Amino acid sequence: xxxxxxxxxxxxxxxxxxEIDESQDIFALGFVNSLFxxxxxxxxxxxxxxxxxxxxxxxxxxxxxxxMSALVARLTSDLAVA
Amino acid sequence: MTLTSTAPAPAGAAPVTGRSSARxxxxxxxxxYADAYDSSGRVPEDLLRRAAEAGLWDPLSMDMVTLGEVHExxxxxxxxxxxxxxxxxxxxxxxxxxxxxxxRDRWSAPLAAGDxxxxxxxxxxxxGSDAAGITTTATQTGDGWVIDGVKTWTTGGQRAxxxxxxxxxxxxxxxxxxxxxxPGVTVTPIDDMLGTRASMLAxxxxxxVALGPDALLGPSGFTAGMVLTGTLDLxxxxxxxxxLGIVQACxxxxxxxxxxxxxxxxxxxxxxxxxxxxxxxxTDARAARLLVAEAGRLKDAxxxxxxxxxxxxxxxxxxxxxxxxxEAVQIHGASGCAPGSPVARFYRDAKVMxxxxxxxEVQRITIAGQAERExxx
Ligand SMILES: Cc1cc2nc3c(=O)[nH]c(=O)nc-3n(C[C@H](O)[C@H](O)[C@H](O)COP(=O)(O)OP(=O)(O)OC[C@H]3O[C@@H](n4cnc5c(N)ncnc54)[C@H](O)[C@@H]3O)c2cc1C
Numbered sequence: 001x002x003x004x005x006x007x008x009x010x011x012x013x014x015x016x017x018x019e020i021d022e023s024q025d026i027f028a029l030g031f032v033n034s035l036f037x038x039x040x041x042x043x044x045x046x047x048x049x050x051x052x053x054x055x056x057x058x059x060x061x062x063x064x065x066x067x068m069s070a071l072v073a074r075l076t077s078d079l080a081v082a
Numbered sequence: 083m084t085l086t087s088t089a090p091a092p093a094g095a096a097p098v099t100g101r102s103s104a105r106x107x108x109x110x111x112x113x114x115y116a117d118a119y120d121s122s123g124r125v126p127e128d129l130l131r132r133a134a135e136a137g138l139w140d141p142l143s144m145d146m147v148t149l150g151e152v153h154e155x156x157x158x159x160x161x162x163x164x165x166x167x168x169x170x171x172x173x174x175x176x177x178x179x180x181x182x183x184x185x186r187d188r189w190s191a192p193l194a195a196g197d198x199x200x201x202x203x204x205x206x207x208x209x210g211s212d213a214a215g216i217t218t219t220a221t222q223t224g225d226g227w228v229i230d231g232v233k234t235w236t237t238g239g240q241r242a243x244x245x246x247x248x249x250x251x252x253x254x255x256x257x258x259x260x261x262x263x264x265p266g267v268t269v270t271p272i273d274d275m276l277g278t279r280a281s282m283l284a285x286x287x288x289x290x291v292a293l294g295p296d297a298l299l300g301p302s303g304f305t306a307g308m309v310l311t312g313t314l315d316l317x318x319x320x321x322x323x324x325x326l327g328i329v330q331a332c333x334x335x336x337x338x339x340x341x342x343x344x345x346x347x348x349x350x351x352x353x354x355x356x357x358x359x360x361x362x363x364x365t366d367a368r369a370a371r372l373l374v375a376e377a378g379r380l381k382d383a384x385x386x387x388x389x390x391x392x393x394x395x396x397x398x399x400x401x402x403x404x405x406x407x408x409e410a411v412q413i414h415g416a417s418g419c420a421p422g423s424p425v426a427r428f429y430r431d432a433k434v435m436x437x438x439x440x441x442x443e444v445q446r447i448t449i450a451g452q453a454e455r456e457x458x459x
Contacts, residue, residue, distance in 0.1 A: 015455060034307030035448075038315070039386035041308060046384040054180065057301040057308070 003048060004069040010043050011065070022065040037062070044068060050075040095136040100148050104155035107136050112159035117422045119280035123273050124240075125163050133163070134196030141171040142178055143194070146381035150323040150374045157327025158334075161431035162280035164327065166199070166238045168320040168439075173200025173246045176257060176313045180300030185259065189244065201242035202317065203233035203286055204310070210235075211444050213248070213255070213310065218288065220249035220256055220298075227298065229258060229266075229291040239284025240271045246299070246313070247288065254306040257299040257313070266291035277430035315389050318396045318439040319377055325399035325435040326370040328428050332403075332410035333363040335425050339414055350413065359409045366402040373398050390452050397445040400435035407432035 001009075004022050011020060015031055026032055032040075040062065045051060050072065061071045095111060098104045111132050119125050133139060138156070141149050149171070157164040174193050177186060192198035209215035218231025229249055236245070245260045245267075260267065272283040300309040337360055340351035350356045373395035380388035407429040411418035418425045436442045 017455075034311045035389060038308045038311040039389055042384060042386035042388075046386070054182075054301045 002069065003072045004065050006047055007044070007065045007068050007072075010040070010047075014039070020065075022069075024065075025063045027059065027063055040068075044072060048072045048076060095132040098136040098138055098152060099144070101151040101155060103136075104152040105158075107132075107138075108155050108159035111136075112156070112163060116160035116162075116280075117424060117427060119160060119162060120427050121279075121422070123279055124282050125160070125166060125280045129163065130166075130196065130199070130241075133167075138167060139170055139196035139199070140174075140194035141167070142174055145378075146319070147375055147378035150319060150378040153320045153323035154327040154330070154371070154374065157324030158331045159327070160280070161324055161328060161427075161434070162278045162282075164320070164324040165278045165281040166241075168317055168324065169202040169237045169242075170200045171320055172202045172313045172317045173244065175316050176246060176299060176309060177259070179312060180257070180309055182296065184296055185299065189259065193244075198243040199238060199241055201236050201238040201245050202313065203236050203239075203245045203247040204314075205235045206232055207234055207285075211441055216248060216250060216255065218247065218249040220251050220258055222252065223292075226292060226294045227258065229260065229288040229293065232285065232287050234285040235272070236284050236286050237278070237281045239269055239286055240282035245286060247286075248310055251306070255310060256306045257309045258293060258297045259299055260288070260291060260293065260297065264291050264293065275434075277427075277432070277434035279430070311389070314439060315392055319374070319381070319392045321435060321439045322370070322377065322392065322396035322399045323374050325396070325403040325432070326367065326374055328403040328432050328435065329363060329367045329370060329399070329406050332406045332425065332428050333360070333367055335428075336360060336363065336410045336413045339417070343415075356413060359406075359413060363406045363409070366398075366406065370395070370399040370402055390449070393440070393445055393448050396439060397442065397449060400432070401442060403428075403432040403435050 008020065008022060011026060014036065018029055018031065020026060020029065041052060052075065056071060061067050095107055096103060098107050111129060137143065144152065153164055153167060156167055177189055177193065189198065193200055204213060204216070206216050206218060208217065218229065218233065221228045229247060231249060233247065243262050245262065247258045247260050248255055249258060266289045268287040268289065270285045272285060275283060300306060340356050340360065341349055343350045377388055377391040377395045380391050407425065410425040411429050414423065414425050417423060
């Protein structure tokens with residue numbers, strides 16, 4: 001399963017009533033609070049085996065499933081290089 | 083201040099690495115003196131030192147399941163010491179999770195050794211449950227930050243060396259490390275609380291407190307709120323474990339008393355109404371222990387489900403503590419109301435557990451919110 005699909009599944013699992021796709025801004029939907037933001041970051045770190053550094057914890061990296069999977073790709077390629 | 087009446091036994095403290103060593107530490111160095119701490123209104127330096135010898139100020143050396151077990155044992159002995167440990171653990175974890183190398187270089191070693199104690203400053207005179215309502219500000223200047231505002235109910239505030247202060251920035255709520263000796267910081271003790279009376283609460287005033295650029299802990303911007311969420315999650319976990327410790331302490335005290343005390347020529351322990359109380363204590367202690375362990379296991383696995391599991395554990399354990407502490411006093415009759423009665427202390431401490439780290443009401447709102455999200459389609 002692609003990282004994008006896994007991320008979307010996670011968000012849909014937590015908010016089954018929301019209809020979201022990979023390019024939808026989840027912040028614009030209004031349900032992202034700090035609890036969910038924390039869960040999302042934990043999910044991404046756990047699922048993809050990465051640690052998101054402080055400077056990557058920017059809203060633009062988390063707006064959409066597309067942006068999050070791009071972040072994951074960046075962090076995992078860093079791991080491969082390291 | 084010298085507290086000869088509360089000075090623990092002279093033996094050095096063995097390292098605490100899990101439940102059984104924690105139990106031994108608490109039985110030797112805490113249980114015999116906890117009521118004296120409660121009436122003197124402070125955990126003495128001597129015990130703080132012994133806790134350092136035992137490694138208790140280095141909570142991150144253990145996994146989370148073990149940390150829960152240790153905090154349960156400490157809570158069984160003395161909720162004031164457990165509260166000091168809770169806020170110190172929150173500061174230590176936040177530093178490890180979010181700190182830069184420079185911040186860790188400065189604080190990790192003294193915090194782990196207990197040479198610096200941490201305290202957690204979120205609540206204000208005008209904002210408790212509603213954390214978004216805080217008015218303390220952190221203003222970014224050319225060369226750092228300036229903090230202005232008043233924090234209150236700060237556990238350990240009278241004694242702590244470094245405060246983890248949550249303040250409003252231009253965009254969000256940020257976390258700042260503020261050494262106690264920074265100019266502009268004033269500490270005013272709050273004595274004579276209802277419960278956790280020895281946890282040395284204070285009101286802390288920040289008046290134009292100038293800090294360097296490295297005072298901000300964690301990201302700024304939208305995710306800054308996550309620092310608070312994570313910090314509170316760990317505090318809640320520790321309070322859940324400590325509340326379970328109160329239930330266990332109530333059970334041990336009540337079972338012992340019920341076996342010794344006779345009414346009408348029979349021990350209390352033979353009376354069905356007393357047995358009912360004891361059986362509920364046993365059952366709730368076991369249930370709370372499972373909930374705390376599950377939250378800890380999810381933390382160790384890095385699973386996001388730990389956050390809700392921790393809410394549930396804390397809600398269950400704190401309400402169980404309040405219920406059973408009340409019953410423990412009931413079982414002890416007048417002796418339970420007497421000066422220096424441990425169950426009287428548990429009763430007062432347990433009430434606090436229903437208020438801190440998310441009050442009962444806030445817990446129910448959060449847990450119900452999750453249930454609603456999960457079932458609405
Ligand atoms: C012993 C002790 C130690 C503490 N230590 C610390 C510390 O170290 N650091 C720190 O920052 N703070 C600390 N606190 C403060 C604690 O976090 C707050 O007391 C707590 O968050 C509740 O806030 P409040 O007291 O302002 O009550 P309020 O927020 O004013 O609430 C009053 C009552 O209203 C209820 N309520 C609030 N919102 C709702 C709602 N939406 N729906 C229904 N009911 C609601 C609450 O549950 C409560 O019963 C401590 C408190 C105590 C008693």
